[in-house]
Amino acid sequence: MLRVFESVNNLLLTAGIATALLLATGLVDAQEGAIADNSVEAELAKRIETGRGVFETRRKGNCLSCHLVIGSELPGNAGPPLIGMQARWPDREALKAQIYDPTLRNPDTIMPPYGLHRMLTDEELDVLVDYVLSL
Numbered sequence: 744m745l746r747v748f749e750s751v752n753n754l755l756l757t758a759g760i761a762t763a764l765l766l767a768t769g770l771v772d773a774q775e776g777a778i779a780d781n782s783v784e785a786e787l788a789k790r791i792e793t794g795r796g797v798f799e800t801r802r803k804g805n806c807l808s809c810h811l812v813i814g815s816e817l818p819g820n821a822g823p824p825l826i827g828m829q830a831r832w833p834d835r836e837a838l839k840a841q842i843y844d845p846t847l848r849n850p851d852t853i854m855p856p857y858g859l860h861r862m863l864t865d866e867e868l869d870v871l872v873d874y875v876l877s878l
């Protein structure tokens with residue numbers, strides 16, 4: 744089920760992101776954190792958090808209205824649950840293209856073309872991809 748843990752690499756990355764998130768949210772004292780100096784991971788954690796905002800905000804992505812993510816409240820189910828995304832979408836650009844214009848893969852999809860219709864900016868799409876890959 745949790746295919747995100749399929750490889751050691753994914754496991755390490757997930758652990759890193761989780762630690763960075765804990766640091767970013769102040770749950771762990773930054774001075775005690777083993778990776779306190781790792782600004783790359785802290786930056787990614789910030790982008791993931793911003794992406795989560797785009798994902799959940801109704802006037803932005805409103806993705807929760809169709810997609811379940813673990814821990815979400817009252818998600819819709821018109822689309823598939825977004826789980827194990829890094830394992831299922833190893834190509835970041837392909838994932839971005841799916842969100843930019845889902846009709847490329849399925850002309851009959853009900854998922855809105857967020858990039859094509861300028862519902863989200865390129866920067867919003869990028870942080871959204873960071874967030875989706877963390878799922």
Ligand code: HEC
Nearest residue numbers: 804805806808809821822823841842849852853854855857
């Ligand atoms: C109106 C419902 C709807 C909304 C809103 C929606 N999606 Fe989707 N999405 C779908 C459906 C249905 C599919 C299944 C594939 C298809 O229809 O081609 C899908 C597929 C996907 C996939 C590929 C599925 C997989 O499991 O690999 C991703 C990734 C995705 N959506 C991300 C998003 C993101 C990010 C947002 C918000 C910016 C979003 N979706 C908003 C309906 C929606």
